[in-house]
Amino acid sequence: MCYAKLIQSEIDERMESYARNWKYNKIVFMLLPWLEIYETDSERNQDWERAVLTFEKMCETYKTFGYDIVEVPKVLVSDRADFILKFIKEKQTQFPIVFYYFS
Numbered sequence: 437m438c439y440a441k442l443i444q445s446e447i448d449e450r451m452e453s454y455a456r457n458w459k460y461n462k463i464v465f466m467l468l469p470w471l472e473i474y475e476t477d478s479e480r481n482q483d484w485e486r487a488v489l490t491f492e493k494m495c496e497t498y499k500t501f502g503y504d505i506v507e508v509p510k511v512l513v514s515d516r517a518d519f520i521l522k523f524i525k526e527k528q529t530q531f532p533i534v535f536y537y538f539s
Contacts, residue, residue, distance in 0.1 A: 438497040467508045
């Protein structure tokens with residue numbers, strides 16, 4: 437839904453219905469944009485400003501459809517993993533969990 441909006445693609449009633457009614461886990465882990473480690477490559481070709489906009493729109497879209505966002509801190513990868521695993525253990529969250537990585 438977010439990407440469709442970003443590229444100004446049509447979003448029809450069926451897409452809206454799926455997004456509202458066919459949810460994954462209510463919790464979404466989002467990794468904050470991190471300029472110091474941000475790189476582009478053949479797969480990630482957004483410039484920094486567009487990457488930040490995408491992050492903001494992703495958060496907005498998830499909230500619109502009733503998801504709770506947990507921001508993963510800007511720390512070492514192993515510490516990010518520990519943060520997520522600790523959160524899951526403490527909240528006894530059921531899988532699957534939607535996970536997006538923005539560096």
